[in-house]
Amino acid sequence: xxxxxxxxxxxxxxxxxxxxxxxxxxxxxxxxxxxxxxxxxxxxxxxxxxxxxxxxxxxxxxxxxxxxxxxxxxxxxxxxxxxxxxxxxxxxxxxxxxxxxxxxxxxxxxxxxxxxxxxxxxxxxxxx
Amino acid sequence: xxxxxxxxxxxxxxxxxxxxxxxxxxxxxxxxxxxxxxxxxxxxxxxxxxxxxxxxxxxxxxxxxxxxxxxxxxxxxxxxxxxxxxxxxxxxxxxxxxxxxxxxxxxxxxxxxxxxxxxxxxxxxxxxxxxxxxxxxxxxxxxxxxxxxxxxxxxxxxxxxxxxxxxxxxxxxxxxxxxxxxxxxxxxxxxxxxxxxxxxxxxxxxxxxxxxxxxxxxxxxxxxxxxxxxxxxxxxxxxxxxxxxxxxxxxxxxxxxxxxxxxxxxxxxxxxxxxxxxxxxxxxxxxxxxxxxxxxxxxxxxxxxxxxxxxxxxxxxxxxxxxxxxxxxxxxxxxxxxxxxxxxxxxxxxxxxxxxxxxxxxxxxxxxxxxxxxxxxxxxxxxxxxxxxxxxxxxxxxxxxxxx
Numbered sequence: 001x002x003x004x005x006x007x008x009x010x011x012x013x014x015x016x017x018x019x020x021x022x023x024x025x026x027x028x029x030x031x032x033x034x035x036x037x038x039x040x041x042x043x044x045x046x047x048x049x050x051x052x053x054x055x056x057x058x059x060x061x062x063x064x065x066x067x068x069x070x071x072x073x074x075x076x077x078x079x080x081x082x083x084x085x086x087x088x089x090x091x092x093x094x095x096x097x098x099x100x101x102x103x104x105x106x107x108x109x110x111x112x113x114x115x116x117x118x119x120x121x122x123x124x125x126x127x128x
Numbered sequence: 129x130x131x132x133x134x135x136x137x138x139x140x141x142x143x144x145x146x147x148x149x150x151x152x153x154x155x156x157x158x159x160x161x162x163x164x165x166x167x168x169x170x171x172x173x174x175x176x177x178x179x180x181x182x183x184x185x186x187x188x189x190x191x192x193x194x195x196x197x198x199x200x201x202x203x204x205x206x207x208x209x210x211x212x213x214x215x216x217x218x219x220x221x222x223x224x225x226x227x228x229x230x231x232x233x234x235x236x237x238x239x240x241x242x243x244x245x246x247x248x249x250x251x252x253x254x255x256x257x258x259x260x261x262x263x264x265x266x267x268x269x270x271x272x273x274x275x276x277x278x279x280x281x282x283x284x285x286x287x288x289x290x291x292x293x294x295x296x297x298x299x300x301x302x303x304x305x306x307x308x309x310x311x312x313x314x315x316x317x318x319x320x321x322x323x324x325x326x327x328x329x330x331x332x333x334x335x336x337x338x339x340x341x342x343x344x345x346x347x348x349x350x351x352x353x354x355x356x357x358x359x360x361x362x363x364x365x366x367x368x369x370x371x372x373x374x375x376x377x378x379x380x381x382x383x384x385x386x387x388x389x390x391x392x393x394x395x396x397x398x399x400x401x402x403x404x405x406x407x408x409x410x411x412x413x414x415x416x417x418x419x420x421x422x423x424x425x426x427x428x429x430x431x432x433x434x435x436x437x438x439x440x441x442x443x444x445x446x447x448x449x450x451x452x453x454x455x456x457x458x459x460x461x462x463x464x465x466x467x468x469x470x471x472x473x474x475x476x477x478x479x480x481x482x483x484x485x486x487x488x489x490x491x492x493x494x495x496x497x498x499x500x501x502x503x504x505x506x507x508x509x510x511x512x513x514x515x516x517x518x519x520x521x522x523x524x525x526x527x528x529x530x531x532x
Contacts, residue, residue: 052219052352055170058183077213077318079183085164087272097274104391106321125164 059084066123069116073109074101086125094121158191160279161429162267174351176204181276185210185315186353189281195444196425199471199479200256201284203346208353209261209282209367211325211388213318216353217373221314224357229296229341233310233379236301243343243357250291250299255340257363257477258285258446259370262393262415266518271405273518280423280525285446285479288361290342294335296377302331306379309334310386311360314373323387327369329362331379338363338449338477341374363477364417364449366519368393389414394517401520402513409515417448419522420508422455422482422500432530438487441468444479445500451476453503457484461495461526462510468498476503488531499524 058079061067070083089097095118101107102114109117157168158179169177172188179189188208194201210216224243231239241249261282263275276282297309308328316324329337340361343350350356355372362369368388395401396409401419403409422445433439441459445452455468471481480500488494501507512523 052173054186054216055172077322078185081180081182085167085181085277086274087163087267087277089272089274093274100391105387106319106323108319108321 066116066120069113070120073107073113073117077107083121083125088125088127089121090127091118091122094118094126097121160267160277162272162277164277165267165279172208172353174204175208175353176202178205178208179279179281181278185212185215187276187278187282188353189278190284192279192281192425192428194281195423195479196442199444199474199481200286200346203286203348203351203354206284206286206345206351206354207259207261207282209276210315210372212315212322215315217314217316219352222352222356222373227357227375229358229375229377231296231300231377231379234303234306234381235379236303237299239296239300241296246291246296246341246358247343250295252289253292253340254287254289255338255361255363255477256285256287256474257361258283258418258479259361259367260284260418260421262366262368262519263517265521268512268521269514269518270512271514273516275518282367285444285474286345287347288340288342289344289347290340290358290361293337293339293341293360296341297331297335297379300377300379302379303381305381306331307382308380308384310376310378310380310384311369311371311374312376312378313355313359313371314375325371325388326384326386327371328380328384328386328389329369337365364447366393366415366418368415393519395519396515400509400513402515405514407516415519418446419520420447420452420500420502420506421445421522422452422498422508423525424457424496424498424527427496427527427529429527430530431527432532433488435488435491435531438485441484441486441496443468443482443498445482445498446477446479447500447502447506449476450502450504450506452480453501453505455480455482455498455500457482458497459486459488459494462497462524465499491531493528493530495526495528497524497526 059081061070061075061080098114098117102109157166159165160167167179167181170180171177179191181187181189186208190205190207194205227243229241229246264278264282265280266275267277267279309331310326310328312324312326341358342361343358345354350359358374360371360374393415394412395415396403397411397413422443424441424443426442441457445455456465457468458465466484468482468484499508508522508524510524
């Protein structure tokens with residue numbers, strides 16, 4: 001990408017930032033390789049002409065009733081794969097994490113929404 | 129000849145040959161070897177399909193076989209890790225014509241520099257350096273810990289070009305009593321209560337770090353998702369300090385206490401950054417430099433290797449800047465060790481290639497283990513060390529194989 005190729009657009013705000021995030025699945029997988037001579041230099045970037053647009057779509061929390069607090073309070077800042085990729089954790093660990101998000105990180109989670117969020121996390125990613 | 133544009137052709141050919149694989153297949157997803165380890169392969173701008181850990185903010189991991197293709201990690205395969213809802217910053221705030229880097233705070237002379245002024249006003253220098261996420265390999269921690277569940281692909285090695293951080297700091301004439309330097313990028317939180325991603329270094333450390341303000345990576349402009357148009361490159365230090373889209377440097381006369389220095393990105397205050405699994409450290413300090421790591425890259429877990437033929441084992445090793453002194457390889461799951469040959473030295477901050485010819489004679493299951501030692505004599509533990517944030521994994525890695 002050369003700087004001169006960059007598209008022009010208006011000054012940004014939070015909405016412009018938000019507008020940038022989406023998803024798409026790619027179809028090529030890479031498999032392991034055997035020994036060959038290793039070049040020092042990497043190959044040139046073959047995607048130089050790509051637009052400044054992220055893939056469309058993103059994973060979201062389910063529309064179920066018990067996931068509603070996460071749709072409301074967690075999804076503002078992050079996609080649901082921030083949770084779906086997490087390991088199983090104890091109730092205590094989930095409580096600590098939600099509390100860290102709320103009080104240390106400053107996520108706008110009302111105190112009365114915390115128990116339902118923790119319940120969802122324990123049910124889906126709790127240690128048995 | 130490079131094969132960056134269509135790497136799968138040769139791989140398919142090889143797969144039909146003697147090297148088999150497990151865990152990876154021609155598909156739109158990969159399975160990392162831990163629970164909830166299924167990840168889609170997704171194509172992002174300027175990137176080949178990468179392992180997506182998270183969508184917003186984006187975290188993309190390099191497929192591990194890329195580390196066997198070249199010592200420098202291609203820009204289109206280099207990992208991506210953002211923290212804030214407003215990431216990556218949109219093109220409109222990254223316009224190279226209006227972009228300015230400011231140096232302010234406790235300085236004698238405030239600076240506001242265009243990219244051109246940076247380029248022309250200071251000596252241009254290059255360094256080959258590894259960037260590695262603090263939580264690279266976190267998914268392998270046992271017991272598991274919360275955080276970004278990366279495999280081994282949140283690392284990469286590139287040739288960075290820019291100007292010395294020290295030269296720019298000196299040009300601003302730090303005032304007496306200046307204590308720390310704060311670095312801020314153009315990515316930002318979407319909610320005002322959430323702390324901006326700002327990192328700090330002691331001024332002395334910043335002056336002596338060998339850090340660069342870099343606009344170029346492997347001979348090209350930084351990719352959008354790797355910090356265009358300017359980023360901090362802090363060789364030997366974890367990626368958390370390598371602020372992307374860097375636009376503000378601020379000197380202060382007190383200790384910075386922002387969220388991303390405390391409580392985030394801290395390790396147990398112990399020489400090995402570890403505590404008893406499942407316990408909390410009594411004292412913590414900010415994470416800083418890489419420990420020693422090494423990997424086998426030419427074969428992946430479950431590969432089948434013919435007996436009686438010579439197989440060239442290859443991999444990489446790196447550390448926080450002392451440089452790699454030796455790499456030892458075991459082909460019998462750790463019972464005996466042989467010294468590997470070291471490849472070209474691209475500098476003490478770079479991936480160092482190692483190779484070892486191996487002619488297996490006994491059929492059956494075995495495992496290859498690799499361990500490196502740096503020029504300070506520091507090595508890697510045989511058993512994993514644990515900390516509650518899942519940082520700095522550097523256990524001797526084990527790759528199970530089958531000799532046919």
